[in-house]
Amino acid sequence: MTAPAEPGIGLTAVDPATLPERDPRPPAQYDAILLVSFGGPEGQEDVLPFLRNVTRGRGIPDERLEQVAHHYRAFGGVSPINAQNRALREALQAELGARGVDVPVLWGNRNWDPYLADTLREAHAAGHRRLLALVTSAYSSYSGCRQYREDLARALDETGLTGELVIDKVRQYFDHPGFVTPFTTAVQDGLDRSRAALPGVEPRDLRVLFATHSIPTATAITSGPPGAALGPDGAYGAQHRAVAEVVMAGLAPELADVPWSLVFQSRSGAPGTPWLEPDVNDAIADVAANGAKGVVIVPLGFVSDHMEVRWDLDEEAVATAKEHGLHAERVPTPGVDPAFVAGLVDLVAERMIAPWPGSTDGGGETLRERPARTALGPWYDVCRPGCCANPRGVRPAVAGLAP
Secondary structure, rough: OOOOOOEEEEEHHHOEEEEEEEOOOOOEEEOOOEEEEEOOOOHHHHHHHHHHOOOOOOOOHHHHHHHHHHHOOOOEEOHHHHHHHHHHHHHHHHHHOOOOOOEEEEEOOOOOOOEEEHHHHHHOEEEEEEEEEEEEOOOOOOOHHHHHHHHHHHHHHHHHOEEEEEEEOOOOOOOOOHHOOOOOOOOHHHHHHHHHOOOOOHHEEEEEEEEEEEOOOHHHHHOOOOOOOOOOOOHHHHHHHHHHHHHHHOOOOHOOOEEEEEEOOOOOOOOOOOOOOHHHHHHHOOOOHHHOEEEEOOOOOOOOOOHHHHOOOOOHHHHHHHHOEEEEEEEEOOOOOOOOOHHHHHHHHEEEEEOOOOOOOOOOOOOOOOOOOOOOOOOOOEEEOOOOOOOOOOOOOEEEEOO
């Protein structure tokens, strides 16, 4: 197994035994799948209203929002994320159909049209009463899990549909084979391209940088169930490092000497507030100073090539690598990779009564295998009490045990 560039902060630093006991839920009857995502602007006039939605309640003036807006304006004001979600929705619907499962895939966003509240109204009007949510976030954190659960609860309250609609959610899928496999293939390909571009380079002269969104250190510490011994940055850091280890272990044997590390990107907020580090650009400068010849940048924290991948990595991080004389390869996210799409539908199959292959004649009442590639998983069908706590206090949330 490849030795990490930051020894001692992989799975050996956590104790999965301290996690609460798994409590898998038996399959239930759902009549629609709800794809839940962040949303993004689709034109120049949408950019500021979108950013106001993202930062609602924080009192951030438009002048500061414009400092971020230029990322979107450089792409004509259009975030890639909505088109990617349309493609994912179509791919999920096709995969369900190929398995003989006749349920619609709906789609709602946190911050832009189609908004969650509107989607829930449409779902109810169409006769749907029990929805199973797929969130485009694989890891445990407040912004990646609990906030979406709060958004769903708020949308139910806003629409007056609390008690009329039931919304459950599939487990966090950071270590599901459908999520891990595309990254393993992509890293192998990225390293192969790097070696072809740098004839004679030794594997130890390359670096793999697994990038994910930085979050406040205090929020990272509280990610995951309270009381779990998951290392210095909670479930969020432990899950990413565990997946990175699995990806590196899946590479060709001749790449066993390639060092890797977990790095962070896209931090925001007050400069005095500690956030997870190192920043990807600082890490690139550091590996160059230590003799690396090339870097493979892996957006491990993301499911699609949205704006924070296209700008923060493709524009800024790749430019930093070039400034330091490094060959850079940025590998793709899972997107609509067939393995990822099939994996998401497998997650649905874990929770849904339907004519799945291997189900019982009675409709699939037996619990199904829950595959996981790390010792941390499979994660919970229903979030544990206090998991990924809201830093601003307890708020109503669906698909979890109170509080």
